[in-house]
Amino acid sequence: MVExxxxxxxxxxxxLFEDINLKLDRGNRYGLIGANGAGKSTFLKILSGEAECSSGEIFIDTGLKVGVLGQDQFAFENFTLKDAVLYGNKRLYxxxxxxxxxxMSEEFTDEINNRLSELEMISAEEDPTYEYETRCEKILSSLGLFDYDKLMSEIETSDKFKVLLAQVLxxxxxxxxxxxxxxxxxIDAIAWLENELNRHDGTLVVISHDRHFxxxxxxxxxxxDFKKIREFSGTYDDWYIASNLVAKQAEMERDKKLKEKEDLEKFIARFSANASKAKQATSRQKRLEKLDVSDIATSSRRDPSILFRLNREIGNELVELKEINKSFDDKVIFKNFNFKLEKGDKVAVVGSNGVGKSTLCKIITGELxxxxxxVHIGATIELGYFAQDTNNKIKGNLKLYEYLQDEKNKDLDEIRKCLGRMLFSGAEQEKAVGALSGGEKHRVALSHLMLLKPNLLVLDEPNNHLDLEAIIALGEALYKFEGSAICVSHDRELIDAFANRILHLKGDGEIVDFRGSFEEYRESLGEN
Known part of the structure; x- marks a missing residue:
C-alpha cells in the first residue's frame, strides 16, 4: 500500500535518516518510535506529502484515501463542530x-437543477448510505463532545484537537x-480510539508516547535510530524486550572485543622489540588492525535517571480534605468532598477533561x-508540585543550572550532576531555559523536584511531552519513592507502574475512591 x-x-x-527502504502493508498498524529529535514527525510528514525528502521516493497505491491528523487546532474556528468533522471528506463537504x-435560490433554473443532480451523484458516491450526519455526531459524542452546532472558536483548545481527530477518522x-x-x-477517549484503530483494515502509521496505546x-x-528506520514485527513491549536483549548481547560482544584489543596491544607493546616474538607480534598487529569495535553499536537512546529522595521522613499526618465544595460558573466540581491521604499512598487521579483533576492539585498545594x-497539611510535609502549565512557567534567559539554583539548591556541582542524569550534557546546560522544547522543560522541572527532595509529590500530568524512555523512568521512580504521591495522568502504563490507590473524578461532584491498582479498578468495573 505504501512503499x-x-x-x-x-x-x-x-x-536525520538515509537510504530507507520499507514496504508498509495493508492490515498492518505501525508504531513509529525513536528518541525526541530522531525525525519521527519529519518522516511522517514525508510519508503524507507534507514535507519533501532530500532524495528517494514514496509510492502510495492509486485510488487510496489518505488521512492525516491535522496539527493546527485553530484552522476551523468559523466551522461548527459537525462541519469541521465533515470537512474530513472535502469532496462530500x-x-x-x-x-x-x-x-436557498429564489428560483430553480434548469442549470441549477442539473447542478443539483450532479451534486446528488457526488454525495451518493461519497456517502452511499446517507449517514454522514449520524456518523459525525457519533464520533463527536464518543469523544465527549455533544454540542454539534457549536462553533470551533467557542470550545477549549484540548477539545479542538478532538475534533481534528474526529475529522481524520x-x-x-x-x-x-x-x-x-x-x-x-x-483515558476513556483513548480506549475508544484504540478500539477504532483496531478495526482499521488499511495501513496505519502512528507516533505516540503512550506505551499502553x-x-x-x-x-x-x-x-x-542510527539514521535508519528498522521494522520490527510485534507490539512495543515485544520490541522493547528484543531491543534490550540485542543491546545486552552487543555490549557483551563489544566488551569481549575491547578485552581482546587490550590484550593484543599489551602483547605488541611487550614483544615487538623481541626478535623471537616479532613474527607473533606482527601477526597480532594485523589482527588488531582488523578488529573494529565501532561496528557494534548499542542504541543511541539514553534513559534518564530519575530518583526522588526525601529530605525528611514523612509523618503520620499527610493531607486531609474535609467537606470541600468547589464550583466554577455554576459547574459543580467538588460537593462535600472528603479525602485523607495515608502514609504510603501512591494515588493516581483519573477522569475526563474538565472534571477537576487540576483543581484538586491546586487546592492541595494551596494555589486555589x-x-x-x-484543607489540613501535616506538619512534616515537604511538598513538591509539578503543575500542568509547567511549560508556560519555565521561561527567561537563565541557563539551566542558574534556573535551578535557589535558597534550597545552592550546590552547583549537585545541580549539574542532576541535569546530567536528566540527559542534559555540559554544553546543553548552557542553554537558556526559555529556548527549551516542551520535553526538555519537563525534564528540567523533574530535575527541580529531584533537587528539592520532597516527601509528598503532587504531579499534574508530568508525562506530557516526555518520550517513552522518560515516562518509563518516571514510573519506576514513583514506584521506588519512599514518600507519598498524588499524580494526575491519562497514561495507563505510568499509572500501572506506581499507583496503589485510584481517585476517579466522574464529574458533577461524583468521585470514586478505590484502594488498589488501576488494573484492579478496571476489573471491578468489568472493563478489562
Whole structure:
C-alpha cells in the first residue's frame, strides 16, 4: 500500500535518516518510535506529502484515501463542530454545502437543477448510505463532545484537537498517518480510539508516547535510530524486550572485543622489540588492525535517571480534605468532598477533561481556595508540585543550572550532576531555559523536584511531552519513592507502574475512591 524507496532526509549537514527502504502493508498498524529529535514527525510528514525528502521516493497505491491528523487546532474556528468533522471528506463537504446554497435560490433554473443532480451523484458516491450526519455526531459524542452546532472558536483548545481527530477518522481512510493522536485525550477517549484503530483494515502509521496505546494498537514497530528506520514485527513491549536483549548481547560482544584489543596491544607493546616474538607480534598487529569495535553499536537512546529522595521522613499526618465544595460558573466540581491521604499512598487521579483533576492539585498545594471546607497539611510535609502549565512557567534567559539554583539548591556541582542524569550534557546546560522544547522543560522541572527532595509529590500530568524512555523512568521512580504521591495522568502504563490507590473524578461532584491498582479498578468495573 505504501512503499518507501532509498529515502534520505538532511537538514544542512545533519542527516536525520538515509537510504530507507520499507514496504508498509495493508492490515498492518505501525508504531513509529525513536528518541525526541530522531525525525519521527519529519518522516511522517514525508510519508503524507507534507514535507519533501532530500532524495528517494514514496509510492502510495492509486485510488487510496489518505488521512492525516491535522496539527493546527485553530484552522476551523468559523466551522461548527459537525462541519469541521465533515470537512474530513472535502469532496462530500463541498457537495453538501453547495447543495444547501442552491436550495436557498429564489428560483430553480434548469442549470441549477442539473447542478443539483450532479451534486446528488457526488454525495451518493461519497456517502452511499446517507449517514454522514449520524456518523459525525457519533464520533463527536464518543469523544465527549455533544454540542454539534457549536462553533470551533467557542470550545477549549484540548477539545479542538478532538475534533481534528474526529475529522481524520470520519472518511474511513485506507491509509492513516497520526502524530500523537492521544494528546489531550482522557483515558476513556483513548480506549475508544484504540478500539477504532483496531478495526482499521488499511495501513496505519502512528507516533505516540503512550506505551499502553502502542501495545493495544500496533502490530509492527518502526524504530528510528542510527539514521535508519528498522521494522520490527510485534507490539512495543515485544520490541522493547528484543531491543534490550540485542543491546545486552552487543555490549557483551563489544566488551569481549575491547578485552581482546587490550590484550593484543599489551602483547605488541611487550614483544615487538623481541626478535623471537616479532613474527607473533606482527601477526597480532594485523589482527588488531582488523578488529573494529565501532561496528557494534548499542542504541543511541539514553534513559534518564530519575530518583526522588526525601529530605525528611514523612509523618503520620499527610493531607486531609474535609467537606470541600468547589464550583466554577455554576459547574459543580467538588460537593462535600472528603479525602485523607495515608502514609504510603501512591494515588493516581483519573477522569475526563474538565472534571477537576487540576483543581484538586491546586487546592492541595494551596494555589486555589475551596468555596468551603478545610484543607489540613501535616506538619512534616515537604511538598513538591509539578503543575500542568509547567511549560508556560519555565521561561527567561537563565541557563539551566542558574534556573535551578535557589535558597534550597545552592550546590552547583549537585545541580549539574542532576541535569546530567536528566540527559542534559555540559554544553546543553548552557542553554537558556526559555529556548527549551516542551520535553526538555519537563525534564528540567523533574530535575527541580529531584533537587528539592520532597516527601509528598503532587504531579499534574508530568508525562506530557516526555518520550517513552522518560515516562518509563518516571514510573519506576514513583514506584521506588519512599514518600507519598498524588499524580494526575491519562497514561495507563505510568499509572500501572506506581499507583496503589485510584481517585476517579466522574464529574458533577461524583468521585470514586478505590484502594488498589488501576488494573484492579478496571476489573471491578468489568472493563478489562
Amino acid at each position: 518507501v524507496k532509498s529515502l534520505t532526509m538532511r537538514f544542512a549537514s545533519q542527516v 463541498d457537495a453538501i454545502k453547495e447543495k444547501e446554497k442552491l436550495y 470520519f472518511p474511513k481512510p485506507d491509509v492513516l498517518f497520526l502524530d500523537e493522536p492521544t494528546n489531550n485525550l482522557d 502502542l501495545n493495544r494498537v500496533c502490530t509492527h514497530i518502526l524504530d528510528v 481556595k475551596p468555596d468551603s471546607g478545610s
